[in-house]
Amino acid sequence: MATTTSTENSGLLRAILPQFEAKHHVQVHVIAVGTGKALKLGENGDADVLLVHAPAAELAFMAAGHGVDRRKVMHNDFILVGPSSDPAGVHGVKDVIAAFRSIAEKKAKFISRGDNSGTDQMEKSYWPPAGVSPAGQSWYVSSGMGMSEVLTMAAELQAYTLTDRGTYAAYRAGSGLQIEVSGDARMFNPYSVIAVNPAKYPDINYRGATEFADWITSPEGQQAIAAFRIDGEQVFFPDAQIH
Numbered sequence: 001m002a003t004t005t006s007t008e009n010s011g012l013l014r015a016i017l018p019q020f021e022a023k024h025h026v027q028v029h030v031i032a033v034g035t036g037k038a039l040k041l042g043e044n045g046d047a048d049v050l051l052v053h054a055p056a057a058e059l060a061f062m063a064a065g066h067g068v069d070r071r072k073v074m075h076n077d078f079i080l081v082g083p084s085s086d087p088a089g090v091h092g093v094k095d096v097i098a099a100f101r102s103i104a105e106k107k108a109k110f111i112s113r114g115d116n117s118g119t120d121q122m123e124k125s126y127w128p129p130a131g132v133s134p135a136g137q138s139w140y141v142s143s144g145m146g147m148s149e150v151l152t153m154a155a156e157l158q159a160y161t162l163t164d165r166g167t168y169a170a171y172r173a174g175s176g177l178q179i180e181v182s183g184d185a186r187m188f189n190p191y192s193v194i195a196v197n198p199a200k201y202p203d204i205n206y207r208g209a210t211e212f213a214d215w216i217t218s219p220e221g222q223q224a225i226a227a228f229r230i231d232g233e234q235v236f237f238p239d240a241q242i243h
Contacts, residue, residue: 001030001212002039002047004118005146006076007191008032010166012236016224020215026208034117034146042066042194045201049209050194051216053164054118058192067194069210071217072239074225075190078122080181081151081168082108082160090160096184101130107139109159111150114142122189123162151175164189169230190239193217216240 007013008030017028031041035054041047043066051073052058061067080090080099088108090099103110104127112134113120127134134140141159143150147167154161155175168179181187193213198206215221217240225236 001028001049001051002037002041003030003032003051004035004038004053004191005032005148006053006119006164006167007051009146009148010164010170010230010235012166012225012228015228016216016221019224020212020221023215024208024211026211028212032146034113034115034120036116036118036121039066042196045196045204048196048205049212050196051191052118052194053189053191054121055190055192057118057121058194061194065200066197068197069213070192070194071213072241073191073193073216074222074236074239075188076165076236077182077189078119078162078187079165079168079179080160080162081154081175081177082180083155083158083176084178085158086178086180087158088160091178091180093181094183096126096181096186097130099181100126101132103160104130104132104134104137104139107137109139109141109157110134111154111157111159111161112140112142113147113150113162114144115146117147118189119147119162119164122187126162126186151177166230166235169233169235191236 035052088103088106093099195209222238
């Protein structure tokens with residue numbers, strides 16, 4: 001399974017996969033990369049199933065015939081985090097675009113994933129409506145790293161970054177970063193499961209991919225997602241259409 005770093009870094013997969021593996025007598029090999037890289041692994045036939053969170057890129061993946069049977073699984077949300085000193089003055093702002101504009105105006109340091117992950121794609125979508133072109137600016141750092149590494153870098157540099165709530169919750173204690181902006185509808189973060197197209201790659205484990213998709217969208221899988229907690233806080237919310 002190729003998946004986003006957030007499902008791995010948060011601890012979600014370590015919590016729920018053993019239930020699936022025990023039920024179906026299989027072992028899931030997880031490749032945790034940014035969603036863009038996960039989709040590329042699927043496109044190349046190097047994964048059987050994807051668990052990803054970049055809807056526009058997923059739809060393009062499906063339209064190109066790389067995947068089949070895309071299903072909603074769950075959601076969490078993106079949050080803007082930063083140092084308690086809050087040099088851009090964005091703490092408690094409800095408009096993520098206004099917050100990004102303030103960061104640029106104050107030239108407050110911002111760490112970008114820069115890796116074409118779902119988080120990176122979402123972050124990049126906020127700058128144009130803010131009227132900002134951050135690339136090449138002295139305050140804007142494109143790291144090319146995963147979420148946990150970016151949170152560490154943001155903490156060290158007293159910088160802002162966009163993160164998913166699950167990974168932040170898992171790393172919050174050691175980061176010293178606080179939630180600055182959350183709750184904007186534009187920060188909604190949905191996840192889907194997609195089986196790689198067996199017509200394109202006959203050698204993939206399509207049966208296993210389908211079993212996993214069936215399980216994670218079943219009442220059992222959805223309850224496992226809902227039961228996962230970080231310090232008592234639910235960070236992923238089931239979305240599968242269960243009838």
